Amino acid sequence: MSDTDKKSPSNFIRDIIDSDLSSGKRAEVITRFPPEPNGYLHIGHAKSICLNFGLAKSYSGKCNLRFDDTNPAKEEQEYIDSIQNDVAWLGFDWGGEALYASDYFEDMYEWAKRLIKADLAYVDDLTAEEIRAYRGTLTTPGKESPYRTRSAQENLELFEKMKDGEFPDGAKTLRAKIDLTSGNLNMRDPVMYRIVRAVHPRQGDKWCIYPMYDWAHGLEDSIEGITHSICTLEFEDHRPLYDWFLNQLPELHHPRQIEFARLNINYTVMSKRMLMQLVKDKHVSGWDDPRMPSISGMKRRGYTPESIRDFCGRIGVAKVASTVDIALLEHCLREDLNKRALRRMAVLKPLKVVIDNYPEDQVEWFDGENNPEDPESGTRKIPFSRELWIEQDDFREEAPNKKYFRLAPGKEVRLKHAYYIKCVDYKKDESTGEILEVHCTYDPASRGGGTDDGRKVKGTSHWVSASHGVKSEVRLYSHLFSAETPGAATGNFLDDIDADSLEILTDALVEPALAEEAAFAGVQFLRQGYFCVDPDSTKDRPVFNRTVTLRDTWAKVEKQG
């Protein structure tokens, strides 16, 4: 994993760790990535994963993968499995078994009883609505629950009965006794346990009370000996509570919580709720739809783990809520793929070319380099014959300007790896305007794609032999959303879904070598972009997903006129 070995740029978390290490406050660095298994991982999680595992690696410490499975109502084994797959795919190793907050439930329960005995927690009979009303508002203090003064003994008995299932769901809660007047709402007697009868993915129906995040999380970190507990900005307000709980159990190891800004990227959404909605309402084909920012979607799109890690390293870590340009993500992708993707020719929107002076039944096999960026990558054979397919975009009835150097009547272009051809004629359906076929002559002296006469042929087209081309399906993906900030205009992010974010081409023709690629393999279709083999592919009918286009300066020039 050489990319994460690069010297990491300075950031405030490293500063804190450096200072904790040099002051002797800490002797090692232990971090953790603590997902709740209630959805699939996305690129935002990747930032956190790279941060936590990266820190552990660079300080020779360790990073745990811990499922924060404290709410069985939302959690499922499917997510536990997918999360482990995704973290592993990203290239990280959590050293053995994943850990689970639910494995600590027994300890947490005992510690809760300690707080009760110390008169620091009480069982409350208020309903959820009542608790909300008693909590006050942002600007007005809350008031104490009438049950706040129960004796420690009574609380202990009640809490045990809660655990033993003697009360219905929601009937009682265990609350910490802190301060109803605090300006920080989290300190207004937060709920520690609620009664929920739901089947837990790992604990089954063993428990009917479940700890809340604030009570559980610091304990989980403590048990695991976490030194630096890194989370996102919205937990800043929770840090006083994180510390308060741990301070009530002074013999416990007390990690330091540090908050950083979560990742936002333009033209996409990152909240689990929205991603879930896209999947459930079928705006996309699933969590692994190639337009999703989920790790599984990105994998299917053709992203490489290396490119994602590189991206996470480049965006930095800070406390400013910011939005990264998706162009940076795509840049990291192209940079990685450019080094390694095999070059192939594929005609997406075919136009027939007949080479009038080429022998009727002749076939030549040219050698094409697999990747000019990598001399070691070798070559493959490409068949050439009298009838070929070229891209519709590579022919015009009339050259628009002197900068245009593609095919047009009287103009000469190079067929990559093959010959120069000159357009001598073309057929057109006058009623529809459709170009039916183009007739050319080739120059035998240009075999291989060049001549000795110093003739300049600036245009190079990709092509596929008509009799050898393999019919394929090509799925052209673009950004799922057409607005930089989905929902900014109407308040509903769904309004900004781009109806054209997927274009399916069913008549594409690819060179024979392309029919042999394995699923997820990334290749470059010359002059067009990077594509990968979709798992929907069959022997008879390959399916390719466009990962990302190549940069296209001609398109830019044309746009500007």
Next chain:
RNA sequence: UGGGACGUCGGCAAGCGGUUAAGCCUCCGGUUUUUGGAGCCGGCAUACGCAGGUUCGAAUCCUGCCGUCCCAGCCA
């Protein structure tokens, strides 16, 4: 005067009292090229939210404004 945090180039982001205010993406030129790809070269903040103050010296320290984000789940 509810609490917490944050404001450095179009977008990220270094900088921690003395720097010509890093780097990356985008963008714009040029060069090169059998991918209008890639590569290579160059350009792009006299300026650090604003206003004062401290100091020989401030993006860095202080004060006051202004702006943005987060918090009222028995979610995490």
